[in-house]
Amino acid sequence: MAQYFATVARGLEAIAARELESLGAQSVRPEFAGVAFEGDRTLLYRVNLWGRTLFRVLVPIAAFRCTSVQMLYREVRDIDWENYLSPENTLAVDCTGKNKQLNHTHFSALQVKNAIVDRQRDQFGVRSSVDVATPDLRLNLHIHRDRAVLSLDSSGSSLHRRGTRPAVGAAPLKETLAAALLEMANYSPEIPFLDPLCGSGTLPLEAAMKAANVAPGLFRDRFGFETWRDFDAGVWAQLKQEAKAARKLELPAFVGGSDRDADVLQQAKTNAERCGLGGKIAFQCADVREIEAPCDLGILMCNPPYGERLGDRQQLGAFYKQLGDTFKQRFKGWTAYVLTGSKDLAKQVGLRASRRVPVSNGGLDCTLLEYELY
Structure with a gap:
């Protein structure tokens, strides 16, 4: 069983928790602007495919004390990134939250990127490129007080983008x-x-x-997990086929x-x-x-x-x-x-x-x- 975290709009945590339970999630715990839950890889794919009220489904890979730029850089650099991406894979980093020392999300995201590519350069002599639109691996850093959580973003782009609405009027609802x-x-x-x-x-x-x-994720071009190293194409194809049926x-x-x-x-x-x-x-x-x-x-x-x-x-x-x-x-x-x-x-x-x-x-x-x- 892996740990997951679904981000949701503020105030919708209880509704999202019920939805996750209906999809088979275990140990469901509503938190601020999100819901923590557990499940296997099949559940991760299913939640992305069927989630109606969720923005993103994150897979936490590291949680650490983070009270300075140097601490953030050091903790991220120490992660075995070769398990997640190689230098020919593209990368993007999003950041939410801040504390007194790390109070600019773009700057914090940049430190994560720097730590990863510096480790790659030392190991391989080459590094991953950044692709903010469709990276092979999208990461999410969340900072709250003196703690940080770094996660893989299994959704890629926000799940509210169903892929069904190229045409939108003024001020549409998400x-x-x-x-x-x-x-x-x-x-x-x-x-x-x-x-x-x-x-x-x-x-x-x-x-x-x-x-x-209708599964809302059926019309999306891709999900973040489809370019991961452990992607199971067979399980994903079966889930999509079941959804169509x-x-x-x-x-x-x-x-x-x-x-x-x-x-x-x-x-x-x-x-x-x-x-x-x-x-x-x-x-x-x-x-x-x-x-x-x-x-x-x-x-x-x-x-x-x-x-x-x-x-x-x-x-x-x-x-x-x-x-x-x-x-x-x-x-x-x-x-x-x-x-x-x-x-x-x-x-x-x-x-x-x-x-x-x-x-x-x-x-x-x-x-x-x-x-x-x-």
């Missing part, structure tokens, strides 16, 4: 947050789902992928999205086609005032603009009121969810929230408001 919002709303495939402000389609796409049992051909219930911007709605349709859901999601070009409930009950969810400037706020107040009126008049029997970063605008909805869940959206403190529509 897919990982969209998946977490669906969990907060207790969404399940047999419940109809509609986003009346869907933009480039993130929420309906995540709902449809869950409903059709597990997909459902039809959605059990209605999934839809509407937006008044025809161009951005076309992006949503393109994104749906890329993940094999073309024609499965009911997209409609319509203003909020025009939409009707497609079924007697279901989940409405949207992420309306929050408005940073005063003029926007005044205009948006009327829009939020219209949103509340539409929900109340046309969606009796449904449960509505509104993600907002503005308490003032939330009041304009004019409905009593039955639940308020704090959510961090790209560093903004937001609230997911739940409205039961009778």
